Structures are given as structure tokens and as C-alpha cells.
Amino acid sequence: MTKTHTTARLEMKSWDEQTWDGKRYDEVSGPKQTVGGMTVAYTGALEATGDMRFVMTYEDDTTCASTAYEVVTGTLDGRAGSFVLHHVGGFVNGVASSTVTVVSATGGLEGLSGTGRITWPHGEPGRLELDYGLAG
Template structure:
């Protein structure tokens, strides 16, 4: 298993949603656009659905994003699936490469990514096998 780390920039654009949460909850749908730097030199596009509860710091989201570029010198693309929960501020997040979603030199890619936000900057840690 290889591990790389780097930074990414993200842009979220609100989209119209048909998801309607009740009981003081707010739903959302966003377009995701990212630029990764480091050993993962890539861009991505995706969509996210979210629901924020009436309890401050409690929410959930799911997302799919296609990442295209170069991973450790190998060209191709892959799809990441996101699952995230916040329970009164305590976070749990899983980002995993969808099996058999790799293309080009990344065809056999498997892996998990972690995201960390520090001082407003976004960082990734990607554990993967090819």
C-alpha cells in the first residue's frame, strides 16, 4: 500500500435539489470542483447531497466525484465515493475508490482518501494500491 499527501483547492456551487428534509433540517445539493496538487496532480468534478439537522454540528453527506490526472506519474481517472457524518461536531468520513472505476494507467487502482482542513486549507492523505 502506497501513501501520498498533498493539498487541494475546492469550489462548491449550490444546485437545485428535490431533497426536502423536515423538522428544522436543511437539505442541499452542490457541484464539486477540485484541483489536487502533489503526487496526485489532478482535477475532479462531482456532486454532493447533504442534510443538516436542527442540532448544531450534526449533519450528513454523500458525494461522487471523478478524479482525472496523474497519480505518482501514472495517467488516468477514477471515481471517489464519499460518506460523511457529523454528530455534534464529531466527524466520521470515508472516501473510497469505487471498484473498477480506474481508467488508463490507473485501471487497477484501489484506495481510501482522508481529508483534513487546517486553517482554511484542504489537505488529503491517499492510501492506494495499483
Template sequence: MPVANGEFEVKLLPAPNASLTEGSGIGRMTLDKRYHGLLEAEGYGEFLSYRSSVPTSAVYVAIEKVTGTLEGRNGSFALQHQGVMGGEFDGLRIIIVPDSGTDGLKGLRGKMDVRIEDGKHFYSLDYSFT
């Protein structure tokens, strides 16, 4: 599988009506991302989280639509995020939503890994086309 590596910037902002969940441990945010490298794209999405009373435990799910260029192909695709902090299922899983690729990215499939070093965000996208 080819791998696209690069850096990205992300902004998380409170979503409209996010205060409806105030005090419940549930948070809603919007995602605004810029990807650089073999993937040159913008990503927008919705982020839903739950933080327990234990500071080191939380979960999140998100859906993100990515629009731009990968390997010289223009189009868009969606990512599904599932993150767990703490406990036996600790980890992050980000997959390309099946059949979400459009235009030149039709048939795109794969997964994304993310790491943070010295406050900078990096991605590694393992992908193929069907």
C-alpha cells in the same frame, strides 16, 4: 500500501435546481477540486447533504471523478464520499470506487483521508494497483 500526500483546493457551488430542496434541510452542490503533490489532478462531482435543526449535526454523500496523474500514471478514477457530523457514526469515509480506474490508473484501489489545518485542505491517499 503506498501513500500520496498533498494539498487541494475545493470550490462548492449550488447545483442547478438546488432550490427544489429549499426548506427541506437537503442541499445540493457541485464540487470543483485541484489536487497537488504526488496526485496532480482535477476533481469534479456532486454533493448531497442534509442538515438537521441541530447546528452540529449533518450528513453528506458525494461522487467525484478525478482526472490527472498519480505516480506518473495518467488516467481517471472515482471517489465515493460519506460524511457524518455528530452522533455515534461521526466521521468521514472516502474510498476509490472499485474498477473505476482508467488508462494508467486501471486497477487502482484504496482510500483517502482529508484534514483541514489553518483553512488549508490536505489529502492522504492510501492506494495500490491490482
């Protein structure tokens, strides 16, 4: 299977994060654990909407580790469908970053596999770099 390298820009459309006892994440200082969701618009080689659910563990108010699953629906290099990304990453020195792995796909993207990286400086658009292949 030939791998294709592609990139996309990310823009946050919505964010909801709260501590496990239901408080807003920014109302609690210091170490904490949170859950939440985010909606993202992808543009570029990936024209899609991502719907993510995440869990975060904060060491302090500026550093955290996270894991998430995201359903991405749209077109990847002209093929329509949806796929699920597993994210493992965190937030350090004002930059959110994660490695991503495709765990399943449907529609015209069935058979999609791949790995990549998201880098997202606070207050700026994010960037996805994805190396992928399509079986079949």
C-alpha cells in the same frame, strides 16, 4: 499488492449547493437537505482536478452529513488517468471530513484501489491522505 501512502492538498475552485426546492443552501436556516457540486484542484502526489456531486442533510446551520461521488482526472504519483472516489462524511465544528474509497479507475490508473480520508477546515486548504494499490 503493495499499498502506497500518499498525500495531496485540495483547493476549492467552485461550489454550487441548493435545497431540493432550488433555493441557495445559505438562504434556508435550520434542518434541510441539499444537492450540489464542487470542483477541486489537487496538488502534491496527486496533480488533478476533481468534479464532485453531493447530497447533504443538515441538522442545523453548522452540522451536516454528506455523501458524494467525485471523478478525479490527472496524475497520481506520475501515472495519468482518472478514478472515481465515493465520499462519506460531513461538516462538524468548522471542519469538513470524509472517508473516501476508490470505486473505479481508467487509463494509466486502471486497477487502482484504495481508501483514505479528507480533512478540510473551513477557509483553509484541504488534505487528502490515500492508501492505494495498483493491480497489474
